[in-house]
Amino acid sequence: MxxxxxxxxxxxxxxxxxxxxxxxxxxxxxxxxxxxxxxxxxxxxxxxxxxxxxxxxxxxxxxxxxxxxxxxxxxxxxxxxxxxxxxxxxxxxxxxxxxxxxxxxxxxxxxxxxxxxxxxxxxxxxxxxxxxxxxxxxxxxxxxxxxxxxxxxxxxxxxxxxxxxxxDNIDHVLWKKLAINCAINPLTAYWGCKNGQLLDKPELKIQMQQVCQEIEALSALKGMRPFSPPLFELTCDIALKTAENHSSMLQDIRANKKTEIDDMTGYICKEAKHLNLDVPMNAELYAKIQGMSLSKLESRPTNKSEA
Missing domain, CATH: 3.40.50.720 (NAD(P)-binding Rossmann-like Domain)
Structure with missing residues (x-):
């Protein structure tokens, strides 16, 4: 095989x-x-x-x-x-x-x-x-x-x-993974820190909580199964368990590569707009990572090829 x-x-x-x-x-x-x-x-x-x-x-x-x-x-x-x-x-x-x-x-x-x-x-x-x-x-x-x-x-x-x-419900698993990624990846990418460091600084933890609250509101409007435990608790647990990890988005930023922000936070923002829901923290992080990604990509040497 x-x-x-x-x-x-x-x-x-x-x-x-x-x-x-x-x-x-x-x-x-x-x-x-x-x-x-x-x-x-x-x-x-x-x-x-x-x-x-x-x-x-x-x-x-x-x-x-x-x-x-x-x-x-x-x-x-x-x-x-x-x-x-x-x-x-x-x-x-x-x-x-x-x-x-x-x-x-x-x-x-x-x-x-x-x-x-x-x-x-x-x-x-x-x-x-x-x-x-x-x-x-x-x-x-x-x-x-x-x-x-x-x-x-x-x-x-x-x-x-x-x-x-x-x-037996992989769609919910993927939605939960998306939600947790949206609460961790953009923040670690913007601040240049490991996952666990989001728990060490009160201001970052507050931002992470705001992301979670906005996604829970969106989930309710979409009729998705509620997060259990609550999303912020799930996210803190993952951040703690992966404390030494560099998120994939942070790795992409550092390597001057395109990030998956459009398929993560961008997806949340698009769905929220469709349902007339304000998600200000997600929108702010989306704009910040988009700006960082564009700036990094524009500064890359033109003769550098990728596999």
């Missing part, structure tokens, strides 16, 4: 390791690659450093893909899958393991005939270099499907460790 992975960032590389440890074959897909090659990936965990060799191949290859894990940035999802659409078998199993909200539903509408699973993880990992990863928290991973024809687990996923948890 072979799993192809689109998105060789920190989470993609971490899952490559977990799949190999579960005796699953892994192939990374590079959309700009011309010729295949073998890549050494090093992943540092709390107790040891793991090294694995994985095959890297181009999206333009013609060999069929039976199993596809997508760990790209949320805004790249549709274009990433389109780049390998000619290779997807008629029963290709797809798993989305990403931040953001809304793109999952778009992919299901685009490929309604394929079994698609949605996953959410609290695992924390960041890159020292493109293929050198540090895993700072194992986290918990939940998976589920919004389609009636998808089986309980994708092939091989019941063997992954730490054990994957099956969710």
């Amino acid at each position: 072979n799993w192809h992975i689109l998105g060789a960032g920190a989470i993609g590389c971490l899952w490559a390791l977990r799949m190999r440890q579960a005796d699953l074959n892994v192939t990374l897909i590079n959309r700009t690659l011309q010729a295949p090659y073998d890549q050494l990936i090093k992943i540092k965990t709390q107790f040891q450093t793991h090294s694995i060799n994985v095959k890297v191949e181009s999206a333009t290859e013609t060999t069929p893909i039976q199993h596809l894990l997508i760990t790209t940035k949320s805004y790249d999802t549709l274009s990433a899958v389109a780049s390998v659409a000619h290779r997807l078998s008629h029963s290709c199993q797809i798993v989305l393991l990403q931040n953001g909200y809304g793109h999952q539903q778009q992919l299901i509408k685009t490929y309604p005939h394929l079994p698609i699973w949605l996953a959410s993880t609290t695992a924390g990992a960041w890159r020292h270099s493109p293929y050198t990863i540090e895993c700072v928290s194992e986290g918990t991973t939940l998976i589920g499907s919004m389609q009636p024809h998808a089986e309980e687990f994708p092939d091989g996923w019941s063997r992954l460790r730490p054990q994957i948890v099956l969710s």
Whole structure:
């Protein structure tokens, strides 16, 4: 059994390791690659450093893909899958393991005939270099499907460790993950701090609480299931458990990369506007991160290429 992975960032590389440890074959897909090659990936965990060799191949290859894990940035999802659409078998199993909200539903509408699973993880990992990863928290991973024809687990996923948890309401899981991300990521990105530092400064904790209150109001208007415990309590718990983590948005800002702010806080602001709800703290953070991202991207050297 072979799993192809689109998105060789920190989470993609971490899952490559977990799949190999579960005796699953892994192939990374590079959309700009011309010729295949073998890549050494090093992943540092709390107790040891793991090294694995994985095959890297181009999206333009013609060999069929039976199993596809997508760990790209949320805004790249549709274009990433389109780049390998000619290779997807008629029963290709797809798993989305990403931040953001809304793109999952778009992919299901685009490929309604394929079994698609949605996953959410609290695992924390960041890159020292493109293929050198540090895993700072194992986290918990939940998976589920919004389609009636998808089986309980994708092939091989019941063997992954730490054990994957099956969710019967993955949409609520993703909404909760979005809400927590919106309360942590923009603040850490703007202030340049680790997750846990949001709990150390009263003014940042107040802002985090305001974000949570606005999203809870939006959830109520959308008829979503209430957060239990309350969102602010959930967020503080995650910030504490991932205290040493650098959020993905902070990593993107520091690396002069496009952030996922549009699919996180931007989505909240758009939904709130549609329902005539004011979300001033979310709107303020959205504008700030947009401004930071634009400023960073405009200052980048024009000869710098990305994979």
